[in-house]
């Protein structure tokens with residue numbers, strides 16, 4: 299069996315003695331497209347920071363490409379929720395192609411002169427996210443969904459072994475969201491990816507597995523939620539609670555839960 303891209307065993311992480319995550323076991327296989335779902339404060343960002351090597355586990359182990367996190371940062375393509383700072387400034391009108399090319403910058407590199415091969419790579423990455431026609435547009439003039447696709451191209455340009463997307467639909471409207479899901483499901487094949495979301499509809503974006511995070515992690519090797527996962531996401535409510543009634547009305551297709559599994 300090939301080594302998992304991310305391998306987490308019995309991991310606990312605490313902030314100031316307060317456990318944010320405990321007993322986490324999670325293996326992300328090569329080629330897997332994992333949706334990471336969870337409520338606010340559930341520990342999704344903490345999990346990402348542990349994978350990126352920004353935080354160190356309080357107990358347990360985590361391996362990324364078989365080694366301590368942080369050793370292979372160049373093999374990870376990271377897509378933040380939004381790109382604040384330079385690229386958003388209207389007085390520094392950076393263009394879409396230049397944002398994609400930023401994915402090729404490395405710490406030792408000086409200047410912003412790119413070779414024609416690098417420009418071709420950026421254009422290929424933009425084509426993969428259907429942004430080829432907007433390569434010369436100013437980044438600050440794009441819609442939220444177009445910006446997000448450009449950021450995905452920036453992450454894809456270096457051909458990463460692991461693509462991590464942090465809430466890619468957080469700042470875009472429902473229509474933009476479904477266009478982005480279409481793009482994600484098409485670029486997904488062959489790329490190991492981890493997409494963090496609050497939104498159950500991410501399960502329709504071509505993901506192959508799902509992990510629910512709320513203090514602990516529940517994993518399914520297919521894009522289906524078990525009752526345990528729904529409880530982890532939404533809590534267990536008494537039958538008098540309107541939330542319980544609402545959860546019972548979640549269409550089985552959306553929750554990917556068969557009617558026989560319903561409470």
Ligand SMILES: Nc1ncnc2c1ncn2[C@@H]1O[C@H](COP(=O)(O)OP(=O)(O)OP(=O)(O)O)[C@@H](O)[C@H]1O
Pocket residue numbers: 313314318336337338339340341342343344345
């Ligand atoms: N720097 C910190 N110091 C102390 N506690 C923290 C810190 N960062 C996060 N926490 C706590 O750890 C828990 C998990 O937070 P985390 O940011 O990982 O959740 P999340 O699932 O990413 O939430 P959201 O969806 O709101 O971004 C929360 O209870 C949060 O208050």
